[in-house]
Amino acid sequence: MDLRQLEYFVAVAEEANFTKAAERVHITQSGVSAQIRQFEKELGADLFDRSSRMVRLTAAGAAALPHARQALAAAEAVRRAADEVTGLVRGRLRLGMVTGCTVTPLFVALASFHRAFPRIEVALSEANSDVLMEDVRGGHVDLALVGAAGGLPGDLSSLTIVSEGLVALVPAGHALAARGEVTLRGLCAYPMVCLPPGTGIRGVLDQACAAQGLRPKVALQATAPGAVAGLAARGLGVAVLSASMAGEHPDLTAVPVSGVGLSALLALVWRKEESTVLRALLPHCRRAFGL
Template identity: 80%
Template sequence: MDLRQLEYFVAVAEEANFTRAAERVHITQSGVSAQIRQFERELGADLFDRSSRMVRLTAAGAAALPHARTALAAAESVREAIDQVTGLVRGRLRLGMLVGCTVKPLFAALAGFHRAYPRIEIALTEDDSDALIEGVRAGDTDLALVGAARELSGELSSLTVASESLVALVPPGHALAAHDETTVRRLGAYPLVCLPPGTGIRDALDRACTARGVRPNVAFQATAPGAVADLAARGLGVGVLSAPTAADHPELTATPISDAEAPALLVLVWRREQSTVLRALLPHCRRAFGL
């Protein structure tokens, strides 16, 4: 008797069909049948009644089934215990990331994590910050990189990985290009090109405008910072980005927004109850971000 025979026995019992059981355990039907026959010879009893199209358990098979399930569950528990001791954890990592956000340290963390734990499946989704945070709260997402204009609190754990000031991005020759800095009130006189709500940069801008009674004229919204910069370069509005992101577009002039005092934050968030997979990932994130 071995675990493979127990697995095939349970599969046939639950599927009530040798063909479907073979598909479930990824071998041929003849292979499953041969193993079950050998298992029955070792036990000295028939486990299945094969007299009809639907395979049914005999009395001996019905008596054996719960014990077979228990044995397989125990074997899986042994594997999980050994995996955790040796670091060879299995599982699935559900990661969320802000739409249009390219954060190389996060990708570096994932690459290091995958090298260390190649058997863990990584699923990546993109969404706005509010949806990502709700996904973490609901337990649908293990870890999310979100934008925020303030530190997060509550039942979630968080790690701020970037704190960035805001700049106005304009082409050379624009009136704002002649100033060392500008204000949100001055920006109110121009059409703006922004990232959408739910991003840290946009939330920081909206908070600064609200604090000073300014209603921004958002002419264009783009989910990618590069699109914001391109629209600004074409004179369609004043782009608003973070200073590090604006540095990727030297053809434009980046003017600091002096009264946008709350910086745009990039934050990793997760539930306080950490899974084994998440505990394995977080050190890679801290190293990649230099924290």
């Protein structure tokens, strides 16, 4: 008895026809018939009643069928387990990261993962958040670090890393520097330096302004938060970033923006159907981010 015979037996039982069963398992009808005859000889019992045009199970065949299905399912489970181990030995991990965002814990997670699975190839790409989420949906990226405005898409699994409000960054001597906060309407009175569309922070700004009927004056935009802050430091506009990004620039004054109503999110997103490699990576991410 071998797995091939069990597969042919189940196919004939479910198709009730040797020809259809042969098409299903991709061999000739004579090949299926010969294997079934050999199987019956080994068991010492007929499995099928062949007296009519439709093949029917005998009592012995009906008794054997559920066990044959269980054996095939067990064999498939063994194959899946072996494939998972193989995937962790020779797999490939494709990561996406929102452009210009340097998040040290993600690099810590990758380093820890690499030490655990040194033969897995890691590929890293950068794009804006909208593009990254589409790449995740399409299966082109396994895991992406993205920014979002207010909420995350329900069709993807996610892990929120940061949720915070907007901050205006200005140099000493600017009119906003002496204020404890600025309203969104007040912010819109000044030219701004922003991250590009497709980032979470820019999404929060644009959506909040649209909700209040405001038109932000975006004088310049840059893909890296450091560049946005650097332009603001030179008097080219008010930088609009998040609180954690503002903390990287102590030479500038951070002024919270009130009345926005949305949070800027930074999150990891992935497809709900997790790959073997991704399931191995996620615990490293949770530990690195303290989640």
